[in-house]
Amino acid sequence: MGVVIPLDGSPSAPSIDPLLRLTSAGMERVNQLIFDRVGSDVQLIPEIARHLVNSGGKRLRPMLTLACAELCGSQGEGAVKLAASVEFMHTATLLHDDVVDGSEMRRGKLAARMLWGNEASVLVGDFLLGQAFKMMVEVGSLHALDVLSTAAAVIAEGEVMQLAAAKNTSTTEDEYLAVVRGKTAALFAAACEVGPIIAGRDRDEQAGCRSYGANLGIAFQLVDDALDYGGASAKLGKKVGDDFREGKITLPVVLSFRRGTEAERAFWKRTLEQGDIQDGDLEQAIAIMRRHRAIEDTIERARHYGAMARDALALFPDGDMKDALIEAVDFCIARTN
Amino acid sequence: MGVVIPLDGSPSAPSIDPLLRLTSAGMERVNQLIFDRVGSDVQLIPEIARHLVNSGGKRLRPMLTLACAELCGSQGEGAVKLAASVEFMHTATLLHDDVVDGSEMRRGKLAARMLWGNEASVLVGDFLLGQAFKMMVEVGSLHALDVLSTAAAVIAEGEVMQLAAAKNTSTTEDEYLAVVRGKTAALFAAACEVGPIIAGRDRDEQAGCRSYGANLGIAFQLVDDALDYGGASAKLGKKVGDDFREGKITLPVVLSFRRGTEAERAFWKRTLEQGDIQDGDLEQAIAIMRRHRAIEDTIERARHYGAMARDALALFPDGDMKDALIEAVDFCIARTN
Secondary structure (H helix, E strand, O other): OOOOOOHHHOOOOOOOHHHHHHOHHHHHHHHHHHHHHOOOOOOHHHHHHHHHHOOOOOOHHHHHHHHHHHHOOOOOHHHHHHHHHHHHHHHHHHHHHHHHHOOOEEOOEEOHHHHHOHHHHHHHHHHHHHHHHHHHHHHOOHHHHHHHHHHHHHHHHHHHHHHHHOOOOOOOHHHHHHHHHHHHHHHHHHHHHHHHHHOOOOHHHHHHHHHHHHHHHHHHHHHHHHHOOOOOHHHHOOOOOHHHHOOOOOHHHHHHHHHOOHHHHHHHHHHHHOOOOOOOHHHHHHHHHHHOOHHHHHHHHHHHHHHHHHHHHOOOOOOHHHHHHHHHHHHHHHOOO | OOOOOOHHHOOOOOOOHHHHHHOHHHHHHHHHHHHHHOOOOOOHHHHHHHHHHOOOOOOHHHHHHHHHHHHOOOOOHHHHHHHHHHHHHHHHHHHHHHHHHOOOEEOOEEOHHHHHOHHHHHHHHHHHHHHHHHHHHHHOOHHHHHHHHHHHHHHHHHHHHHHHHOOOOOOOHHHHHHHHHHHHHHHHHHHHHHHHHHOOOOHHHHHHHHHHHHHHHHHHHHHHHHHOOOOOHHHHOOOOOHHHHOOOOOHHHHHHHHHOOHHHHHHHHHHHHOOOOOOOHHHHHHHHHHHOOHHHHHHHHHHHHHHHHHHHHOOOOOOHHHHHHHHHHHHHHHOOO
16 A cells, blocks of 8 residues: 655645535536436336445546536536436446346445346346436437437447457457447546537537546546555445456456466466456465556556546636546546555 | 666667568568569559659568568568558558648658659559559458458548648547557558468467557657657658648647647647748747647657557567567657657
């Protein structure tokens, strides 16, 4: 566990608090809207949906929609509805992911599929996706609809890609990045891009926010990958080694496999491809990663995308919201300390 | 001008010489083949083609094809023909590029269009592309044909994208990277990928070489972008400031524009968008870039792709060719010193 060293002589470690504070009024409206829209006469739906909604996610994606809309001068109901849509899309993805991965836990709680079964999880996911689209349609921006529905297709494509790449320890870094662009960065990018769209801002602002979101999304995922092998992940409610136990091929694995010896490659194939995991294997995995600097270099790669995210916002005039969004990037990277 | 600091205590600066040496026998056959295949009864064709062929390019792309084939155990005629095809594709692109950009110089000599005109440049480019495909067909690998013809389409797509993005100083880094992936990285990637294909090696080797080539290509282009604003570019036969005078939006410009003041943005718009360039403007451009660390950070971004290229090759067994390919990456980055 390292110590966060503040950069540029700033008095404290980078924090997500400014972003939380600046979006808190809007997020209250988003949360209210989410509760309103998970209602259904089919009782199972609000039951499962409330389980998810209460499960303590940070709601980073809808927060980004509100922040980017406000950065562009919009605080209207449109941004709130698009933000809630983004969160519904995200929740639907989580429900479907847990079914596909056979996950037992989600954010430190039992996954919905363990409580209500796979079928209900798939269908409630579809319901949330439907509600998301209904809300987007209410907003009435065809452009925002185009961006978010394209993201939905790309996310699904990314999941299928991941399915195809699953259990392949010799996945290249480029192939893994393509998966990350689909499963994580696409929604971050869309969540940010609809902010300037709903605010009626021009192409440059849209492209800037999109690029900020996409690169923050990649950095976020790579940091998550690194945390899963030894970062201070307690705050996430996610135990170290989840990815390993699920046989997920993430960047620390990609780098370790490629840089490793034949014996080490045999270890990764046994544990991740064949799923034959024994006592001490996680410790062994982390030791191999440390030997090849795979976790450090995963974070180093994340820094690159973080730098791109920061530059993407540079065109916007200085102000609290821009500062908060940039600090969120630094916070994301600093989580690995 | 900095001094190249050897990494890891190695005795000398990274060099391209090992790659040149290891591929020299094959490259002699490639060069012979190139001369054989530019023959035509239409006299203008060999005339223009010889001008290009003699114009002193480093032939890095065909060299990569030979190196990746040999890395995978193949030294046959197939690799030589594919390498020559790759160089023809590259030369065709240069011919067409110069017409599109209205360039007057190429590698320190008059561009072909200045000597024979735009029409002949376009058509001889088409001829070379045709010859490239004929040679690929002779090799008889449908897979290699697929990879190279896909690259040809992507390159053209990248050029059109660049045309659309041209003169737009607010191009995002992501948008610029998409252009680079098309106009530079696609051919590097294909040049490398056909090596293992012609050697009959499996998916992992193909993906590894492809990823090496794509990331080396991006690093190469970013380094070129940096050199154009003040590196030791004499060796390239390219004068500092070519990109600036042609109004090209490259990464140092993207970063400087985004990080700059309103006055600086007005400067970039006047010089690059409106093409109103006056005495002292290049020096001014470089000063602005230095102020925002835009050149340094362009090189820093190149390092990231260089690191990815190195890791992409890590799966191959150690040996001289692998070492030479990895040293080529370091050489590419060290050119900026």
